[in-house]
Amino acid sequence: MKARLTKDARAALTRRGFLKASGALIVGFTLADTADVADAQFPGPVTLSPPLGQLDSWIAIGADGSITAYSGKEELGQGIATAQTQLVAEELSVAFSKVNLIYCDTAYTPDQAYTSGSQSHPANFNKSNLGQAAATAREALFRMAAEKLGVPASGLEAADGVITARQDNSKKVTYGELVGGKKFRLALDPKANRKDPGEWKVLGTPVPRPDLPEIMTGRFEFVHNVRVPGMLHGRVVRPPVVGARLMSVDEASIKDLPGVVKVVVKNDFVGVVAEKPWQAIQAAAKLKVEWSAGTGLPKQASFPEYLRGRPTRDTFLLDSGDVDQKMKTAATVVKATYFHPYQMHGSVGSSCAVADVRGDSATIWSPTQAVWYQKTTCAMVLGIKADNIRVIFRRGSGCYGLNGADTVTYDAAVLSQAVGKAVRVQLSRKDEMAWENYGNAFLMDERAGLDASGNIVAWDHEAWTPGLGNRPGTGSPGNVITGMLLGFAPDSFVPRTPAPAPAGFNNNSNGMPSYVAGKIGGTSKNTGAVTSERVLVHNVVSPFWTGPLRSPARLQNTFAHESFMDELAAKVKADPGEYRVRHLSDPRLREMVQTAAKAAKWDARPSPNPGRKRAGVVSGRGMACVAYERDNGYAAMVVEIEVNQDTGKVTVKRIVVSNDCGPISNPDGLRNQLEGGALQGISRALGEEVTWDDQKVTSVDWRTYHTLPVGMEIPKIECVLVNRPDEEATGAGETSITIAPAALGNAIFDATGVRLRQIPFTPERIKAALAARVLRQQLLRRAFGGAGDGVPAGGGLSHDGRHVVAQHVAFGGQFRDCVSNLFQIRVTAGIPLGDREARVVCLLAGFAGEGEG
C-alpha cells in the first residue's frame, strides 16, 4: 500500500544526491508516509532550493519515462495541484496520470515564496516557471529525438511520452530513452513555444482532483495526521489577556499528572509536552501560570472613531491634485462612511504542525504558505542554521491566508527542541481564534462629486486600517504570536504624515475604486473613467494581530467602493448596472458586469425596488464588480435576496457570478473556487466579526464567532466562465469573495431602502436600520412635509458637524447613537417636534438629500 522510499533515497536526501543515487526520481514520493521520510532524515546539510532558471529544478524524466514535476505552489484545497499537473501533462503531451507533482518541500522544490494572493495561476501558467519549464523540456526532447531519429523536429510529433516521425511511424523514441535518469542541464527558455490553447487536450478540461478518493474515505494525510515514531504531543499556554507578560510558572502544579514530559518556558512563551495529546491538554489547562495585567483594549462600540484618533502612516495611492476643487464645483457631493470589522480565518481544524528538532538539525511538517520563509524564520526561533532545516508542506485545514499555520509551526519547533524528540502541536480552538492574525478592520470615507447629469466627476477615498504583525516573511517571526512571546518584535510601525506623492501605479489592495482612471505619470492604468481622483490610506497600530485573510484589504475596500457606487446610482436614480458600465473604461470589467446581468436576467431599474412593502418579507437584487488587483482577475456578481423585515433575517436566494481569469485551466476547479468564495463572502458579510471586551478577544469558538453552517439555506449559485485563451492567466481564488459583501448590501438596500454601511449585516443591525427608517420618515415628514426624497442638502450646518453625526448613523446603533436621547424619546413617545427641531435632527443625521425613502 505504502510507497516507501528506496534505500538509495534514504541514503541521499539532498535533491542532487537523490537524483544521482536513484538514477531518476521516484514516482510516488509524495505518497510516501511521513514515517518513511522521518526514518531517512538528517542526511547532513540540506542544499539550497534548486534555481528557478534551470529546467532540472522543475522537470525530471525517469528511465521508465515517468515524469516528475516540482512546484513551489502548494495545494491548499484550491485545486492548483490538479491544474499544475494538467499544465505539465499538456506541454509534454502525456496523460494527466503520467505526471507526478511534488510541491513545497525545501529539500526538493524550487523556492516560489508564498502560495497566496491568487498568484499561483499567473506565476506558473504564463511565460515563466513551471509552464515554461515543461515547454522547454518538450522542445529539448524534440531536439534530442530529431538527432536520434535523423528526422527534423518539425517532422516529429509526441503522444504518450513517445516521439514519432510523422512520415514514418516506425521511427520513434520514448522520453525515457532520450533523457531517462539524466538531467537536461538547460536553462528555462523564455522563447520555448507553448501549446496553443486550441490544441489543449488535458489543460482546460475539468480533470477531477486526484486527492478526493483519499479525502472522502479518511485516508488522506493532513498535517494533523502526521505521525513520526516516538512523537510526543505539545500544548501551548497563551496569555489570558492582550498585553499580559509572564510572571511565573509553577511546574509543581502538574507534577502528579500522568504522561507529562516537560514544561517549557522561554521569555513569555509557555508550553507543555506530554506523551499523549489528552495528557498535554490537561496539563496545559492545570498548569499554574501567573501573568501580569493586560494593557487594556479600546471600546469596540467606538472603535471606528478610535482609529481616526491614532497616529497614522499615510500613503497616497492616487492624488490628481484637483479633487477638492472639483468637489466645490460639482452639482452634488455625496458622502458615506463604511466600516469593515476584523474577521478571522477560522479554519475548521485548529492549526497543527509537527517538528523534529535534533541538535542543530530539524525536519518540520507544516501547513505554512511559505516553506522557505518558515525555514529561515524557524532558524531564528531555534537558533540553528537555516540550511540545517527541512520544511515539508503538509495540508492543513482550510487556509484562507495567514491562519495559525506559521505560529503553530514555531510552537512545535520550540517544544521539540526542548525535549529533543518529535513533537506535534495542535492549537485549542480558543488559542487559534483569540490569537490568529485577523483580517484587518477598515474604516472608509467615500466622497464623490456628481455633475448636473449625474455623472461622477471626482472620487475621494480615505481609509484607516489597523495592523500588527503580518506574515513572518524572511526574517520577522515576531509577526505572529509565538514569535512575539519568544521575544521577537513584530515589524515596526513608523508614523508618516503627510503622505508622499504616489510612487507609481499600484492597485494591489483595490484601494482605487474601479471607476477612477488611476492616472500616474501621465498614463491612466486603472479601469475607470473618473480622472479627478484621490485615494489616501492611513495605517495605524492594531491592538490585535493582523495578516492576510482571503482578499486582504481588497474585499474591505471593494465593499466600500461598490456599496458607494450603488448609493451614487440610487442618488441619481440610475440603474446600478448601467451606472457602473457608464463609468468603466476597461472592456473586460465592463463585459463582466454585462455578462452577470444578462445571466441573472437583471431587472434594470434604479434601486430601491419601487414596489417594496414596509413590513414582512421583501425581495431585492444587488450587484458588484471588481478587477482584482487591477489585472489579476475580473468578476461581477448579482445577488438576489429576501429580507424578513420583522426578524431582520436575510436569505440569499440566488447568486450569479461572471469571471474572467484569462485561459481557464480547469473549469470545475474554477467553479469550485467561485462558489466557495461567493458563499464565504456571504458568511463574512452576514455574521462574521471578531469581538472583544476591555481586556481580551471574546469570539473564541463557534458560538461566539458566527459562520454559516453547511445546513444553511443554500442559494442557487450560477457561474458564467468567460474563457480568454489569448490573455495571460490570472488569479481566480479571490474574485467572487471580494464582491459578495457589497452585492449583498446593495440587494438589502434594493429590498428595503435601507443602506447598511457596517459589516456584518446582522439581524439586529438590520432591524435597527429599519426602525431608524421609520423614525427617519416621521422626522422628514415633520421637517419638510414630504416623503424624504429630493429634500435639499445643506441647510446651514457646518460640514464637520454633519460629518461626525453622519458617521455615527453609518454604524450599528445608527439613529439611537447619533440623535440626542431627547429627540428620540420625544419621537417615540409621540411628543411632537417643532419644525425647526425636526429639521435640525434630519440635517445632523445626514438624512436629507440621501435619496433614500
Add this chain to the structure above:
Amino acid sequence: MSTIHLKVNGESHNLDLDPATPLLYALSDDLALRGPKFGCGLGQCGACTVIVKGQAIRSCITPVSTVQDTEITTLEGLGTPERPHPIQQAFIDEGAAQCGFCMSGVMLTAKALVEKVPHPSEQLIEQALSGVLCRCFTHTRMMTAIRRYAAGGVK
C-alpha cells in the same frame, strides 16, 4: 488508566487509557485513524464525527468509557479509495470538497440521517447539517452529493 475495549470499523482494540479521554484521541492517536479530526473540542463543528448505534456523534466530547463494546464507524469504515461507499462516491463524483478537513462531519451526519429517513426533505437535511461547518464553503456541492446519495437509496 484502565483497559478500554473499543470496536472500531469492525476491529477490536484494547487500549490503556484514562476512561475520561475523549474518544477522538483514542481514534486519531492510539489507532492512528485519519477520518475523525479535532476541529474545536467543543462539539460545535463536526470534524470529529463518528457513527455509534446509527447516530452521528461528536467524538471530541464523548468519553471513551461511554462507547466501550459498541460498534464505532469512522469515515474509513465506510469504504476505501478503491471501493468507496455510495455516499463517498457521490461526494467524489460531485467534487464536493476543497481542503477536505470537514468531511467526517458532513458525510457521516448525512449518512446517519439517510439511514433513519431514506428520502429526507431539504429541510431535514438542512436541520441535520445545521451544526456542521465547512469554512471553504463547499456547501452547494455537498448538498448536491447528499441529495444524489439519498436519491440512490441507502447502501
